[in-house]
Every structure is written in C-alpha cells, then in structure tokens.
Amino acid sequence: MPGQRKRKREAARRASAYPGRAGRWEVVFETQDEAEWQAYVRRVRDSRETADPSELRLDTLCGRTVQPTTYRLSRFVPCDDHP
Template sequence: MITNAGGTLAKRKSARVRRDEARRTAERFAPEAGGWDVVLETEDEAEFRAHLHRLRSSEPRLDESSLRVDTFCGRGEQPTVRRLSRFVPHPADQ
C-alpha cells in the first residue's frame, strides 16, 4: 500500500537519506582514509570552549564534521577531561 497520508513515503525516504549519510560519513572517516589528531585536551571547560571559538573564527570554512569531541567523565577524585580532535586524511598516493 502506497500512501502519504500517514507519512509512510516520507518516513521511508527520510530513513534512506539517514542511512546513506551514515554510510558516506563512515567511509569518509574510516581508518584507511586518515586519522584523528588531538588538537586540545583539558580539564578546563572555559579553555576548551575558547579554543573551539578561536578555531571557528580563524577558519571560517571549517568543516565541523571533521572535528570530534570526547568527554571523559571524572568520578570522585578524577577530573572530567575534554579532548578535541581533528580528522587528518592520509596523503593521496602519487
């Protein structure tokens, strides 16, 4: 049954678009395509936010999908640490 009254077609298309985007992202950031370089690692959230702001300001065409933020949650005496990494593609073979 093909109907759009309940949004069935739109839901299928939306799911397909999400799957395709996830596949392209996985291929783009696959280990054989490059690696993640740590740009900053800090316990200070203000320092982290300031660095990210400077990065965005200095590179107006920054592809934010090539950035990764890892938060290592502290417990007890262990502090919370934030790490900013940037994907660096392997150089093309010549």
C-alpha cells in the same frame, strides 16, 4: 542503556562522513578546564581554521572522583597511502 541509540547513530554518521578515506583523529587540544575548553572551541570556530567543520571531533571524557573530566578537540587527518 540510556543513549545507546544516539551513540550508534552518531558513530554511523561520523563513519559515513569519510567513506573510503583512511585516516586518524589527531588530538589538537586537551584540557580539564571547561572555561578554557569553551574559549578555545569558540576561537577555532570564529577563525575558520578548518574548511570543513565535520573534520573536527569534540569529546568530553567524563571523570569520576579519582579522575577529573577531560575535554578534547581532535581533527581528522587522512592517510597518504597513495604513491
């Protein structure tokens, strides 16, 4: 399957970025308009809202005829399980 090695390598890189940290990915922004998506991502990167850019995940959910392509920006939110 084309790109499988790249996807596995990317998943391993993301998992190793937060060793021992439990958490979840929270959706910050989602749209089906590519221009709006690019403008929002550019604003976030320029404003330096997040201290660590690796806490952001950019997803492109490929669409088909029935379902359009969706663009999503998520941020890693660590769990506060410690009392």
